[in-house]
Amino acid sequence: QSALTQPASVSGSPGQSITISCTGTSSDIGLYDYVSWYQQHPGKAPKLMIYDVSDRPSGVSDRFSGSKSGNTASLNISGLQPEDEADYYCGSYTSSKTDVFGTGTKVTVL
């Protein structure tokens, strides 16, 4: 049950686009389309931003989009805004019938 691999940090200026990668294996991301992304502000509970690879819950800005290729999933944030500064985690179901999260990425808006 190793954590999925994410970059420790990603930064961008307001208005720019950034992409966060999430690398797993053929037993999790590569096997299922049950990939999700969560946003967590300091001291707060995580919030679901993307589910089933690329679907967005009602109320989540369309500046957030998700995709997957092979064993790697990606979260793209376009038109970066100050309120997007937060930690982001990917998640996936696994062939062991467990869930696993990514190592987390701190997004900084310059």
Added chain:
Amino acid sequence: QAQLVESGGGLVNPGGSLTLSCAASGFTFSDFFMSWIRQAPGKGLEWVSYISSSSYHINYADSVKGRFTISRDNAKKSLYLQMSGLRADDTAVYYCARGGGVTNFWVWGQGSLVTVSS
């Protein structure tokens, strides 16, 4: 609106036991998988366990298997996590979440801090 409220956290000695509870409201509790997820201080999220709506399907992370037990009471709209043999590395904020398995974590509680220390 859907809401989850955890309780039962606190300070416990190494080797000790503690039970967390999670009260659900605003949705049909008995329809959903439920999970416990933890976050050690300054660290990332770690999935701990899930339980299906009927309690038929249950699974645990290797790090807690044999020490933690998840359960639910659909009549009381409550989720539980019995923790025993607690270790220092179990120190974390424990979140209750709606979802687990192939279902995503749509709703999260505010978290309950468990500190394992002598």
